[in-house]
Amino acid sequence: MNLFAWMKRIGAWRWSVLLGLGLIAAGYAYWTTTRPAELIRPSSQQSIDAQSSDSAQQPIRQLTPGTSWQLQLSGTVDPTILDGILNPKKMIDLDLIETPQATIDAIRAKNIVVICYFNAGGSENFRSDYDRFPASVQGKGLDMWPGEFWLDVRQVEVLRPIMQSRMDLAVEKKCDGVDPDNVDGYTNDTGFPLAAADQLAYNKMLANEAHARGLSIGLKNDIDQIPELSHDFDWALNEQCFEFNECEIYSHFTSKNKAVFGVEYEGDIKDFCPKANAANLDWLKKELALDARPRTACRLD
Numbered sequence: 001m002n003l004f005a006w007m008k009r010i011g012a013w014r015w016s017v018l019l020g021l022g023l024i025a026a027g028y029a030y031w032t033t034t035r036p037a038e039l040i041r042p043s044s045q046q047s048i049d050a051q052s053s054d055s056a057q058q059p060i061r062q063l064t065p066g067t068s069w070q071l072q073l074s075g076t077v078d079p080t081i082l083d084g085i086l087n088p089k090k091m092i093d094l095d096l097i098e099t100p101q102a103t104i105d106a107i108r109a110k111n112i113v114v115i116c117y118f119n120a121g122g123s124e125n126f127r128s129d130y131d132r133f134p135a136s137v138q139g140k141g142l143d144m145w146p147g148e149f150w151l152d153v154r155q156v157e158v159l160r161p162i163m164q165s166r167m168d169l170a171v172e173k174k175c176d177g178v179d180p181d182n183v184d185g186y187t188n189d190t191g192f193p194l195a196a197a198d199q200l201a202y203n204k205m206l207a208n209e210a211h212a213r214g215l216s217i218g219l220k221n222d223i224d225q226i227p228e229l230s231h232d233f234d235w236a237l238n239e240q241c242f243e244f245n246e247c248e249i250y251s252h253f254t255s256k257n258k259a260v261f262g263v264e265y266e267g268d269i270k271d272f273c274p275k276a277n278a279a280n281l282d283w284l285k286k287e288l289a290l291d292a293r294p295r296t297a298c299r300l301d
Helices: 003-010 012-034 043-056 101-108 156-172 196-212 223-229 248-254 269-278
Strands: 068-072 090-095 113-119 122-124 138-141 148-151 177-181 216-220 235-239 260-264 282-286 295-297
Touching: 068 260, 068 282, 090 101, 101 113, 113 122, 113 156, 156 177, 156 196, 177 196, 196 216, 196 223, 223 248, 235 248, 248 260, 260 269, 269 282
Parallel strands: 068 090, 090 113, 113 177, 177 216, 216 235, 235 260, 260 282
Antiparallel strands: 122 148, 138 148, 282 295
8 A cells, every 4th residue: 555545544634643743753852862961960960050059049148347346266255245236237256166056156146247267378286177287288387376387278179178178167057257367378488489379269269168158258368469359258357457557458348348357456546446437447456365355446336
């Protein structure tokens, strides 16, 4: 029987149905063999991507100028230090590892932003993760700080997992952000030939890792790289820029409505506080030990 006779026998409507089904089958076969690879990933990979996207979308608690704050890195943390201040914008910066969870919870219950400090540019032989730092990344000791050693920040991939673990701890302890210290090793005698580009790459890595976890991150000192890093960091923290007459550069942060916190250990508040206030900086006078007190704020208290 020829094709024409067969078509007449089954009827035109049945032929239309068969032809449609054939076209659908052919189209499906073509699509499954030519579609882009990202559309046929295993469901487990899609789930990983979705989780990463959700994490990146977690809101970061922004710190803006005019925030009352406290820096305490030694002694028993006083969670009541800001209680008598009427300003609704408050922040406390404290040690990530040593501060008990109950203290962090008590501070956050008052709607105070908790920033957690860790040493990003130096190893510390008194920390529980000290043995994770191979000898090859440890350099000269930090002046005035026994047991601390500069890190070779050129070895980013050696240091990255250690810093990731610390930021994971910050998330676990419900910190709102992190304060990585000693991120200006290239301007110090570290024992390594660090260049500005090495420090810049390392600091940007820290910012990316913090933001991937929904944490804000502050730029500690590293004044010379502020123009390059003020976009990557959410706020800044300086020590003694009025003493050394180098505070003007922080306009890179304040012009973006990003808070700049600072501490002076020497000098008279009558000399530096008016300058800090005029520049929209949030400044304290404290002792180098950084205990709860004494604490004198230039404004808002």
